[in-house]
Amino acid sequence: MRKYYLLISCFCLLGMQVIHGQGVPLELWVSSGPSTFHNKSYNQFAESFNAYNANVVDKGLNGFGLGNVTNWGATVSFLDAIDDEKGSIIDFSLYASNQHSKDRVSYTDDSHRVMDLKRHFLGFEMGFGPRWGRAALLFNWGTLMGNSILNSSYVYADGTESHGQEKYFTGIFDGFNVGGYIGAKFTYRLGQFKALAKVTYGGDLFAKFYFRDNNMAKGLNVTQGDWPDELPTDLPSYYSALNSFNSYDGDYLQNKFGSLGIQIGLAYSFLR
Amino acid sequence: MKTRPFICFAFILVLTWGCKKENRIRHELSGTWEIEKSEIITYSNGEIVSTIVTEDLGTLELTDEKGTSPEYNNCYLGFAQGYQPLGFNQLNNTQTFQTGYCHWYGDLRARDRVTFWAQGGFALADQIFVIYTRVKNANGPGRKEQWMYLQLDPSGEIATKEVLHMKLVDGNGSLD
Numbered sequence: 001m002r003k004y005y006l007l008i009s010c011f012c013l014l015g016m017q018v019i020h021g022q023g024v025p026l027e028l029w030v031s032s033g034p035s036t037f038h039n040k041s042y043n044q045f046a047e048s049f050n051a052y053n054a055n056v057v058d059k060g061l062n063g064f065g066l067g068n069v070t071n072w073g074a075t076v077s078f079l080d081a082i083d084d085e086k087g088s089i090i091d092f093s094l095y096a097s098n099q100h101s102k103d104r105v106s107y108t109d110d111s112h113r114v115m116d117l118k119r120h121f122l123g124f125e126m127g128f129g130p131r132w133g134r135a136a137l138l139f140n141w142g143t144l145m146g147n148s149i150l151n152s153s154y155v156y157a158d159g160t161e162s163h164g165q166e167k168y169f170t171g172i173f174d175g176f177n178v179g180g181y182i183g184a185k186f187t188y189r190l191g192q193f194k195a196l197a198k199v200t201y202g203g204d205l206f207a208k209f210y211f212r213d214n215n216m217a218k219g220l221n222v223t224q225g226d227w228p229d230e231l232p233t234d235l236p237s238y239y240s241a242l243n244s245f246n247s248y249d250g251d252y253l254q255n256k257f258g259s260l261g262i263q264i265g266l267a268y269s270f271l272r
Numbered sequence: 273m274k275t276r277p278f279i280c281f282a283f284i285l286v287l288t289w290g291c292k293k294e295n296r297i298r299h300e301l302s303g304t305w306e307i308e309k310s311e312i313i314t315y316s317n318g319e320i321v322s323t324i325v326t327e328d329l330g331t332l333e334l335t336d337e338k339g340t341s342p343e344y345n346n347c348y349l350g351f352a353q354g355y356q357p358l359g360f361n362q363l364n365n366t367q368t369f370q371t372g373y374c375h376w377y378g379d380l381r382a383r384d385r386v387t388f389w390a391q392g393g394f395a396l397a398d399q400i401f402v403i404y405t406r407v408k409n410a411n412g413p414g415r416k417e418q419w420m421y422l423q424l425d426p427s428g429e430i431a432t433k434e435v436l437h438m439k440l441v442d443g444n445g446s447l448d
Binding site for chain 2: 109147149151153156157158160161162163164165166167172174214215216217
């Protein structure tokens with residue numbers, strides 16, 4: 001999949017260079033801010049996990065809640081210029097997005113499990129909106145595609161952090177998805193710099209894209225017990241199936257998130 | 273200001289970002305690792321009962337055999353006489369200790385584990401896995417890491433913790 005990212009990125013960057021060569025301003029920018037990470041499937045897993053382990057759980061899994069997002073990329077900005085005229089802007093952006101959130105369950109024996117979520121995306125965005133001299137307000141929409149990594153580790157009471165095979169739900173699970181979003185971006189130019197603030201709302205498109213631990217030890221580890229390569233969202237059914245040597249009919253954790261985020265950032269414009 | 277260098281820089285960043293991380297992890301782990309020290313920490317009811325430290329315990333040579341599936345990289349055992357890491361006890365029922373090697377692999381997208389495995393069990397039909405947690409990550413030849421393996425008691429508490437203090441003495445593990 002990364003080969004496709006590279007191919008698309010190369011075309012986009014070359015396209016940007018050509019467009020910039022025609023006199024269109026080019027911006028390099030970085031932005032960061034909080035975002036929600038809502039995953040219905042994960043919430044089902046968390047609820048089932050907390051209920052199943054109720055007698056040993058001190059503080060249960062809550063869902064991923066708020067996390068942070070950092071984006072950086074390049075934008076070609078048509079009709080933009082350093083003047084105080086009114087006008088409108090159309091822009092196209094290519095960027096990388098790194099997203100991070102955490103959840104945690106604490107046990108009564110002072111140990112805990114950390115569910116560390118990292119998402120790495122390549123994004124394309126288009127925006128359109130009016131400009132009043134230095135200020136502009138763009139309405140934008142975009143698409144993201146990339147991988148999520150859910151790193152589930154166990155921390156024992158003495159602080160020993162393990163990614164080993166001794167606990168059922170420890171693992172490094174990953175999955176791919178494609179998402180879309182809409183949003184608004186306010187920019188204010190200060191010379192060749194631009195301050196920007198963004199609001200975005202969106203979600204992943206495909207429901208049946210699952211988190212999976214690709215370690216070969218999972219599922220094949222006959223002599224050391226069954227160590228799932230995906231996270232079941234219905235633990236009682238899963239354990240029941242395991243103990244009776246039947247297949248588990250429930251669902252697994254999906255890599256499908258919805259988000260609402262705000263960001264602030266800074267851009268530098270190359271004008272010709 | 274000229275934009276071409278910046279665009280080239282962005283291009284390189286995107287290329288770097290797009291490179292397959294699993295290859296980088298495999299490359300940084302491959303090579304000859306010296307087992308400088310082993311700590312075996314024994315617990316009872318969550319409390320440390322004893323710590324046994326032994327030093328100069330031989331080597332593990334992790335090869336990066338390009339062209340084969342990453343899971344089939346070889347791990348050649350060069351343990352000191354009479355020594356065997358705790359985690360490798362699980363590989364006792366395999367041919368590992370007769371042939372002097374097993375297999376190893378890192379992870380696709382994270383640097384937290386290194387897995388060793390071999391065929392074992394009845395008629396060598398099962399695959400036996402041993403997963404070490406990489407406690408400390410580092411980069412470059414001469415680097416040091418700690419690899420940790422846990423055994424639990426029936427109540428799920430730590431019974432024994434093994435920490436191997438590893439030092440990469442030869443980073444050229446490639447056989448291509």
